[in-house]
Amino acid sequence: xxxxxxxxKLITLLIATCSLSFLLVSYSPIDPVQTYVGADMxxxxxxxxxxxxxxxxxxxxxxxxFLSWTKAVLHGNLGTSLIYRAPVLSVIAERFVASLALMxxxxxxxxxxxxxxxxxxxxxxxxxxxxxxxxYCFLLASTPAxxxxxxxxxxxxxxxxxxxxxxxxxxxxxxxxxxxxxxxRHLFLPALTLSILGVxxxxxxxxxxxxxxxxxxxxxxxxxxxxxxxxxxxxxxxxNISLPAVSLHFASFGxxxxxxxxxxxxxxxxxxxxxxxxxxxxGDVPLLLGIVMFSTLFVFTGNLLxxxxxRFIDPRLRRRGGW
Numbered sequence: 001x002x003x004x005x006x007x008x009k010l011i012t013l014l015i016a017t018c019s020l021s022f023l024l025v026s027y028s029p030i031d032p033v034q035t036y037v038g039a040d041m042x043x044x045x046x047x048x049x050x051x052x053x054x055x056x057x058x059x060x061x062x063x064x065x066f067l068s069w070t071k072a073v074l075h076g077n078l079g080t081s082l083i084y085r086a087p088v089l090s091v092i093a094e095r096f097v098a099s100l101a102l103m104x105x106x107x108x109x110x111x112x113x114x115x116x117x118x119x120x121x122x123x124x125x126x127x128x129x130x131x132x133x134x135x136y137c138f139l140l141a142s143t144p145a146x147x148x149x150x151x152x153x154x155x156x157x158x159x160x161x162x163x164x165x166x167x168x169x170x171x172x173x174x175x176x177x178x179x180x181x182x183x184x185r186h187l188f189l190p191a192l193t194l195s196i197l198g199v200x201x202x203x204x205x206x207x208x209x210x211x212x213x214x215x216x217x218x219x220x221x222x223x224x225x226x227x228x229x230x231x232x233x234x235x236x237x238x239x240n241i242s243l244p245a246v247s248l249h250f251a252s253f254g255x256x257x258x259x260x261x262x263x264x265x266x267x268x269x270x271x272x273x274x275x276x277x278x279x280x281x282x283g284d285v286p287l288l289l290g291i292v293m294f295s296t297l298f299v300f301t302g303n304l305l306x307x308x309x310x311r312f313i314d315p316r317l318r319r320r321g322g323w
Contacts, residue, residue: 006304006307009300010297010300013296013300014293014296014297017292017293017296018070018073018289018292018293019066021288021289021292022065022066022069022289023062025285025288025289026062026065026066030285032058032082032285033049033052033053033058069289073293076089078092078286078289078290078293079286079287079289079290080286081279081284081286081287082282082284082285082286082287083278083279083282083284083287084284084287088286088287088290089290091275091287091290092272092275092287092290092291092294095270095271095272095274095275096271096272096294098269098270098271098272099260099264099271099272099273101187102187102190102191102194102260102263102264102269102271103194103256103257103260105187105191105195106190106191106192106193106194106195106198106256106259106260107194107198107249107252107256109191109195109198110194110195110196110197110198110199110202110249111198111202111245111249113195113199113203114198114199114200114201114202114203114206114245114249115202115203115206115245117133117136117137117199117203117206117207118133118202118203118204118205118206118207118209118210118241118245119206119207119210119241120133121133121134121203121207121210122206122207122208122209122210122211122214122241123210123214125211125214130207133203133207134204134207136200137199137200137203137204138200140196140197140199140200141200141201141204143197144262145193145194145197145259145262145263145266146262146263146265146266148193148196148197149189149190149193149262149263149266149267150266152189152192152193153165153166153189153266153267156189157189163185163186163188163189164185164186165267165268166186166266166267166268166269169182169183169186170182170186186269189267190260190263190264190266190267190269193259193263193266193267194256194259194260194263197259198252198255198256198259201248201252202245202248202249202252205244205245205248206241206244206245209240209241209244209245210241213240213241246306246309247306249306250302250303250305250306250309251302251303251306252302253298253299253301253302253303254299254302257273257295257298257299260272260273261273261274261276261277265277272291272294272295275287275291276288276291276295279291
């Protein structure tokens with residue numbers, strides 16, 4: 001029952017997202033023929049232009065175009081990227097590997113650091129540590145990703161020269177010749193940008209939930225029995241504060257993907273975020289729609305994993321709703 005409900009949600013979400021995205025793109029001022037031909041447009045005759053439009057099915061109605069595109073998608077064909085001159089699936093797969101490394105490192109670090117800071121602030125409510133952590137998180141919550149990325153770039157790359165200015169590997173070096181150390185040096189600043197920004201929400205929500213738990217009746221009873229400090233937190237509070245932290249962090253896949261787009265632009269990191277910007281600016285409709293579908297699956301997966309972990313952490317949910 002649990003699986004069937006989520007499958008129906010995913011199908012409905014994909015249909016709605018694809019329909020809306022296709023409708024918006026079809027009414028946009030982007031000329032797919034001009035995008036396909038590029039700078040050579042001045043040497044293309046009207047007859048050739050019509051042949052290109054007929055080949056891509058652009059002379060058909062929007063309904064026919066959408067049904068044709070949907071039929072191709074159901075057969076696993078997302079079309080050919082006009083910018084990269086390659087199948088959309090291969091472009092997404094290649095770019096997602098780079099983005100996965102970036103978002104994965106940032107997601108893990110922000111979750112761990114945010115959870116620890118939230119516990120420290122909640123356990124030390126009202127102290128200087130609590131005020132410092134809250135002030136730090138409020139400052140981060142109002143900081144744009146691109147501004148923080150530029151700041152880190154100026155400090156660590158331009159002034160100190162510790163890390164490269166951008167890209168995922170040194171320019172002019174074949175991918176197979178790039179060492180792991182060099183890859184990590186190029187990954188560090190973009191991942192640090194996303195990690196710092198992702199800390200705030202997790203830390204603040206964890207702190208607030210821990211404060212509520214520590215003021216509850218069963219915690220007062222545990223304190224009356226002599227339990228204190230980390231032992232009290234581990235036995236009576238950790239499971240209660242981990243549920244909202246897990247839910248919030250997995251639900252942040254959408255924010256993580258959006259932040260990765262800005263970070264990849266600042267650091268010229270060749271990931272999926274940079275690809276969607278290039279597709280939008282260059283009028284690459286097949287790639288744009290393909291990435292929209294993929295990002296929908298990505299965010300849905302995060303929410304689904306949160307639901308599954310909820311049932312793993314809290315047995316009451318398994319008994320109530322089934323799997």
